[in-house]
Amino acid sequence: MSKHFVLDFDGTLINTDVYWEWIVTQFLGIGQNEQMIREAGERLFPVGYTVAQHAKGLGLHEALVQELAQRAREHVSEHHASLIFSDVPSFFSRFVDAEKSILTFGDREHQIERIRASGIHSSISKIRTASTELPKAKQLKDLAQESSLPVVFIDDDLDQLMGAYQARLPIELIRMRRDGQRKSKDDHKLDNEAWRVIRSFDELE
Structure with missing residues (x-):
């Protein structure tokens, strides 16, 4: 049946774990603290995660929020199938x-x-x-x-x-x-x- x-x-x-670690590296690359990165992201998991909301939660200015969100969209488009x-x-x-x-x-x-x-x-x-x-x-x-x-x-x-x-x-x-x-x-x-x-x-x- x-x-x-x-x-x-x-x-x-x-394999979302790989995608998540890529996101962490993007925030590390702009000088954010790793523990704060992970904690801010994990707070969003129960309510609905986006890179933009993650960046806002870290207190980043709007231009950088949009830059990181666009970078994530491009990465998803190029690499998610793999x-x-x-x-x-x-x-x-x-x-x-x-x-x-x-x-x-x-x-x-x-x-x-x-x-x-x-x-x-x-x-x-x-x-x-x-x-x-x-x-x-x-x-x-x-x-x-x-x-x-x-x-x-x-x-x-x-x-x-x-x-x-x-x-x-x-x-x-x-x-x-x-x-x-x-x-x-x-x-x-x-x-x-x-x-x-x-x-x-x-x-x-």
């Missing part, structure tokens, strides 16, 4: 008949720009963006009610998986725990109980 795979973007489909994990194209090919959509968290315009630059949007039926006001669990609940296919939600973020689990949604949950990724470091007591754990899309059949 076919399925509807609802896929997180950052850390699941694309950051897609190597198992993603074969996953799309193997499950060509399944529906595949993205449910990502963050600033909608920023996330859509990055997804399109990555080159995978042509394999995706729809892009949804979550926020603190419209969390992933709420959107997954609506999806489960609307979809005629069994829904499989794949995310590397334990908070998002926990939200879906606590909502008791009638969907399959999978934690993407890629080797070497920041969100893959820690075990969770509900691994392989509340959700299945995989390290690659190659493990899916």
